[in-house]
Amino acid sequence: MALLNPPPPPPFPSPPSPASSRPPPLPAVVLPLSQPPRTRHSVPRASATVETIEKTTDSALVEKSVNTIRFLAIDAVEKANSGHPGLPMGCAPMGHILYDEVMRYNPKNPFWFNRDRFVLSAGHGCMLQYALLHLAGYDSVQEEDLKGFRQWGSKTPGHPENFETLGVEVTTGPLGQGICNAVGLALAERHLAARYNKPDSEIVDHYTYCILGDGCQMEGISNEACSLAGHWGLGKLIAFYDDNHISIDGDTEIAFTENVDTRFEGLGWHVIWVKNGNTGYDEIRAAIKEAKAVKDKPTLIKVTTTIGYGSPNKANSYSVHGSALGAKEVDATRKNLGWPFEPFHVPEDVKKHWSRHASEGAALEAEWNAKFAEYEKKYPEEAAEFKSIITGELPSGWEKALPTYTPESPADATRNLSQQNLNALAKVLPGLLGGSADLASSNMTLLKMFGDFQKNTP
């Protein structure tokens, strides 16, 4: 069954890893099917049926976990003397709730197909994601990786890179780009679900979560993709807008005063405002619950936060956006948040609390694997096609479908020849999808045997 949770196509070559006593990372694989990732199947299936969103947790422990995330970010940026502590400090509560209470994933197999996806569109705040991956138990981000933040060859580059750090779905950093990728991930889920789910077996069923900031909202590309997401009605896309009013040059008042909520309503999204993103845990939980209940629209949860929350002298200012706090302010923040621990320390109770994700995740995966095995028995043809699509495997002899040309073939425009080839390939490659930005009739990219992906024909 592990064949269905394959690693992605071979990554770009990585710089050498720093000296480390742990096992080497997953090798770059050429054929996705030849190297199944490590999975754990020992956990009984029953334990996987958890309704994560309803989970209650001890509020003192949640607060402690959130502060752990904050200080891992603070300490890593401080050690590197470079990076962005402000976003992780402000977004730690939503980050905690997502990774600890809401998202379904298996930290020991980042490639499990039906995992929820998370994209940090505000990639500069990547210490948030590294801290979360670390707590969640991903092998890719261990304590020494946090200590190697922004160092050459480390697994924790200054912006998230999916070919560098297992658990990172999408390389982000260029503002606005991550939310566009999130739209793409949600689109893929919707299409695969429509194509392969059966009334008695939903094998494709996961959410795409994203955190984006003011910088992402300022970029036109995010508006383009979010307009399409609204058009398509991607109900399982839930984006958190970190509304902290601070960008590199200061308060967003200087350049960005549009009403983002209204704009997203115009784009066809469901919009929720969490007014207290700093300590309003229940507000955040309720927003996610509401977002999940809205099935026909993507949701934007505007979460008003304080950038650099907890820093007595730098919170809510651009100085905490892209620089280390400095030793004095780190001390002041430790005092302010009541954090007596040394740098990079994860308190035992926090560690214990998060440790359940390994077994829970393995159980989720095992449950899904069993479901798929059943699906495969009932729908062998669909199962085979589905497998070929998600593994990127090409059917044997696909190339025989290509038209042939000789020097005697009549001259034709490249775009027409392209159309002949695309349409010939589409018949034999079930995973081939096309797209054109309102120019299909001109660039001849129409796949004539298919309709368009639309809200009602996904």
Place this chain on the structure above:
Amino acid sequence: MALLNPPPPPPFPSPPSPASSRPPPLPAVVLPLSQPPRTRHSVPRASATVETIEKTTDSALVEKSVNTIRFLAIDAVEKANSGHPGLPMGCAPMGHILYDEVMRYNPKNPFWFNRDRFVLSAGHGCMLQYALLHLAGYDSVQEEDLKGFRQWGSKTPGHPENFETLGVEVTTGPLGQGICNAVGLALAERHLAARYNKPDSEIVDHYTYCILGDGCQMEGISNEACSLAGHWGLGKLIAFYDDNHISIDGDTEIAFTENVDTRFEGLGWHVIWVKNGNTGYDEIRAAIKEAKAVKDKPTLIKVTTTIGYGSPNKANSYSVHGSALGAKEVDATRKNLGWPFEPFHVPEDVKKHWSRHASEGAALEAEWNAKFAEYEKKYPEEAAEFKSIITGELPSGWEKALPTYTPESPADATRNLSQQNLNALAKVLPGLLGGSADLASSNMTLLKMFGDFQKNTP
């Protein structure tokens, strides 16, 4: 006085003009002040005080003028067998009202400083603009130019080019870009007005109009610029959104179903919907009046039109978007709109009606010139600075303000040296403005002696 209405900086070299009996175009000038454009000063000043927006016109004549615009576009595209007839046919009513009733310009001096600006962001519909420039009396677009539409060396290229056709303010075509330029033009007006107008003399006072289409609205860049326009409250920017529901691949339903009105409200614009852009002349006039009354916000007038209006078999379909109608459909359209004239014919009464713009425009310019002469007497220093800014003239000896460096100068980052130079130059170049997309503190482009351009500090 003509010195204040200078031609723009030297254009790119033009391809040779087709054989023509008219005088050669304005030569490329090196120093803007050395080559004043042709102006007419013979019209008495009093006649210039026209409240153009209130002007009433015989409705049959308006209809005839609008159909003249439609058929000039139809005939030119037909002769070229290439181009976009649909937009001009649908937008002819708003085009007519703008150029005949609303805009203040002097067709015989396209460089008159205080003219209203017009930008056709949906540049593919340029036959609309060429027809309007032709009727308005611009020397740059004569009958033979219309007949040379889209031909090599003609003054009527397939998308508007400001260095090719006098009267075209901005080269457009890449969708979304024109509206961004329009924001820039409105921004310049607002800044110059704030800087040089006096309570007793408003020497800077003009509007920027723009027509943009669905393609422009789909592009993220237009959202970026319109967000800024809303932030800045550019009340003299009035954009017409040609809401015709058709793009190249068909109905906008296939990809673009966002609520543009709501989005623009979110961006801080005043939004008006003209439901009948095909024949609702008074609706269009009322919208413009309302837009002008809103001083603190830019206005988007959504004008619902029928693309290819008048074509019995192709209107409201993508087939009229980017191809000639074809001889048969041109005939059918002539019958349908009751147009008995031969191709490129401008009826005498229409010609006569439009002919007044030459004298009215000259009067408007003369009035402004007189106003500026008075201003110059009262405020010689401001007048001199204003002249230097709008002509692009550099003050003599400006280069002496530059810092000097020697091989012994300490090493420094390029961006720091850039900052030193920018700040030295800003002191002696009154027209130097800077900008940075939320990176001024990083790329060191701040001009330290100035504040930011803001709504309340323009």
